[in-house]
Amino acid sequence: MPELLQFAFSGLTVGAVYALVALGFTLIYNASDVVNFAQGEFVMLGGMITVFLHLAGLPVPVAAFAAILITVLVGLALYAFAIDLARGSGAVQIIIITIGASIFLRGVAQVVFDKRFHALPPWFGSEPIRLGGAAILPQSLVVLTGAALIVALIFLLIDRTILGRAILATATNRLAARLVGIPVRRIVALSFALSAAIGAVAGLLVTPITLTSYDVGTLMALKGFAAAMLGGMGSAPGAIVGGVLLGLAESFGAGLISSKYKDAIAFLIILFTLFVRPQGLFGKKSTERV
Amino acid sequence: MERLLRSRWALVLALAFVLAALPLVFPSNYYFRVAALVNIFALAAIGLNLLMGYAGQVSLGHAGFMGIGAYAVAIGASRFGLNGAVAMLAGAAIAGLLAFIVGRPILRLKGHYLAVATLGLGLLISMALTNEAGWTGGPDGMAVPRLELFGTRLRGPDTWYMITAGALVLGVILALNLIESPTGRAMRAIHDSEIAARVVGVDVAAYKLKIFVISAIYASIAGSLMAFLNGHITPDGTAGFLRSVELVTMVVLGGLGSVLGAIVGAAMLVILPQALTIFHEYEHLLLGLIIMASMILLPRGVIPSLLARLRGGGA
Numbered sequence: 001m002p003e004l005l006q007f008a009f010s011g012l013t014v015g016a017v018y019a020l021v022a023l024g025f026t027l028i029y030n031a032s033d034v035v036n037f038a039q040g041e042f043v044m045l046g047g048m049i050t051v052f053l054h055l056a057g058l059p060v061p062v063a064a065f066a067a068i069l070i071t072v073l074v075g076l077a078l079y080a081f082a083i084d085l086a087r088g089s090g091a092v093q094i095i096i097i098t099i100g101a102s103i104f105l106r107g108v109a110q111v112v113f114d115k116r117f118h119a120l121p122p123w124f125g126s127e128p129i130r131l132g133g134a135a136i137l138p139q140s141l142v143v144l145t146g147a148a149l150i151v152a153l154i155f156l157l158i159d160r161t162i163l164g165r166a167i168l169a170t171a172t173n174r175l176a177a178r179l180v181g182i183p184v185r186r187i188v189a190l191s192f193a194l195s196a197a198i199g200a201v202a203g204l205l206v207t208p209i210t211l212t213s214y215d216v217g218t219l220m221a222l223k224g225f226a227a228a229m230l231g232g233m234g235s236a237p238g239a240i241v242g243g244v245l246l247g248l249a250e251s252f253g254a255g256l257i258s259s260k261y262k263d264a265i266a267f268l269i270i271l272f273t274l275f276v277r278p279q280g281l282f283g284k285k286s287t288e289r290v
Numbered sequence: 291m292e293r294l295l296r297s298r299w300a301l302v303l304a305l306a307f308v309l310a311a312l313p314l315v316f317p318s319n320y321y322f323r324v325a326a327l328v329n330i331f332a333l334a335a336i337g338l339n340l341l342m343g344y345a346g347q348v349s350l351g352h353a354g355f356m357g358i359g360a361y362a363v364a365i366g367a368s369r370f371g372l373n374g375a376v377a378m379l380a381g382a383a384i385a386g387l388l389a390f391i392v393g394r395p396i397l398r399l400k401g402h403y404l405a406v407a408t409l410g411l412g413l414l415i416s417m418a419l420t421n422e423a424g425w426t427g428g429p430d431g432m433a434v435p436r437l438e439l440f441g442t443r444l445r446g447p448d449t450w451y452m453i454t455a456g457a458l459v460l461g462v463i464l465a466l467n468l469i470e471s472p473t474g475r476a477m478r479a480i481h482d483s484e485i486a487a488r489v490v491g492v493d494v495a496a497y498k499l500k501i502f503v504i505s506a507i508y509a510s511i512a513g514s515l516m517a518f519l520n521g522h523i524t525p526d527g528t529a530g531f532l533r534s535v536e537l538v539t540m541v542v543l544g545g546l547g548s549v550l551g552a553i554v555g556a557a558m559l560v561i562l563p564q565a566l567t568i569f570h571e572y573e574h575l576l577l578g579l580i581i582m583a584s585m586i587l588l589p590r591g592v593i594p595s596l597l598a599r600l601r602g603g604g605a
Contacts (some may be wrong), residue, residue: 035405046546063334082582086585091402092348092546092584093589094585095405096535096539096542097586099581100539100577100578100580100582103535105578106576107572107573107578110571110574111575163474225409226409229402229403233402233403247460261417263413263417264413264418265412267413267414268410271410271411272322274399274403274406275396
């Protein structure tokens with residue numbers, strides 16, 4: 001039993017990070033139909049910039065704040081210098097551009113930082129908390145709380161503010177949104193900035209547990225994308241459920257079946273889910289208009 | 291000019307001529323090697339282009355099939371003592387069979403769901419190749435025994451240039467014939483509108499599956515040839531996600547739905563990074579920039595853009 005509890009906790013922790021990445025995917029996808037494969041690089045940047053600013057002598061909170069800010073700027077640049085220039089291109093072209101951007105950002109990180117693994121000190125020490133025979137790192141609780149806070153903030157933003165209404169309107173119908181005077185391009189830019197911020201926060205929260213390096217972004221993007229698809233593309237609750245499910249599946253798969261194949265188990269589950277429910281768990285069944 | 295570009299035999303003849311003439315100007319073995327790589331990736335890109343450009347289905351995991359072809363010749367020759375050519379055919383059969391089995395459920399998916407499913411398939415293949423170290427040598431890869439045909443060992447980039455050039459011409463002929471066949475017309479109908487195609491009686495699922503299997507076989511053969519050329523293979527180098535991305539970029543960069551485009555796209559994406567290896571440190575950075583810039587500047591691809599210009603200016 002204690003093992004199962006242990007698997008559940010580590011699964012929830014990783015799942016929370018996947019959920020944040022998937023939420024970032026969903027925000028950008030809803031605002032602009034863009035599937036942003038560079039989403040994982042935001043996570044990498046959040047972790048790596050914090051690490052290196054901290055190494056340069058800044059206290060962690062200041063370094064973390066600066067990292068979020070820089071990552072947001074990178075997100076805005078990605079929109080302005082790549083996505084916006086390719087307006088009107090097909091979905092495949094845009095996907096390739098964002099993959100190119102992720103390769104580019106990885107290349108930059110490799111040159112600016114280095115190719116080694118780095119850690120951050122945990123926020124509240126590394127003494128594990130015992131609970132029912134399982135050991136929980138305090139940092140796991142930080143990740144879970146942080147993720148819950150971000151999700152709550154995003155839902156409040158969307159639900160309760162005029163800006164959120166504008167985002168929702170843009171997601172529903174871009175042309176109609178423009179006609180009622182919503183600055184659609186600025187909303188899309190905002191969605192990139194928000195996603196970058198979410199990714200960066202996820203990165204700096206999880207770095208004390210999982211370590212970070214210049215190339216952690218790729219797998220993070222693939223998992224986040226998969227989580228978003230598992231939940232149903234475009235559904236924010238779906239993204240969160242998808243992320244948590246993926247994290248749990250990985251953790252239990254690694255613990256009970258084979259740790260070598262933990263990534264494989266995650267993708268097998270996704271394949272089977274899509275075979276049974278081609279629109280994802282929370283997605284609406286789409287009908288093609290003729 | 292336009293008709294010349296569109297006529298299929300003119301294309302085959304021109305390609306054969308260029309491929310035969312190139313060795314005359316190659317100063318060193320290095321050039322043969324790079325050109326052979328271009329042939330190999332062009333072959334894989336042509337197969338993928340049938341799927342993407344004609345049937346309109348994206349695959350973000352096609353390198354997985356290249357990996358199957360590459361490891362089939364390596365494992366077949368070193369563990370089972372098969373002749374390399376037989377192992378290559380066995381690899382193509384395995385890749386085709388796998389595509390046939392997973393193709394039906396995967397191809398039911400649309401758009402981004404199809405992208406994630408094919409991506410997952412490619413990742414699963416590359417993870418299997420990485421983890422089954424007893425068979426594949428793990429992440430460091432394994433050596434590929436030289437191909438022996440009629441008692442001679444085939445080695446040297448110039449020999450492999452000739453072989454891959456032959457394979458490319460053959461691949462182009464088969465692809466062009468397929469495009470002009472009833473299957474090709476059905477594929478284009480599916481690309482334009484799946485519903486309309488179904489309404490006029492095209493068995494959409496069956497045709498998609500057929501093309502998926504064919505494109506997997508193209509990729510597998512290309513993977514086998516790459517294994518023979520390089521003499522050493524790794525899971526990432528053959529089946530990795532980055533390879534899949536490169537293949538997709540080649541197809542789109544050259545021009546969706548253009549056989550010549552797939553060759554041009556492959557040539558650009560193989561030769562450009564080779565030219566950039568002097569900036570070793572900046573390799574990823576530059577590769578990312580190239581991919582982004584080519585999609586922003588030429589979203590429709592080189593060959594279709596060229597054709598449009600010829601049509602506008604010349605006719």
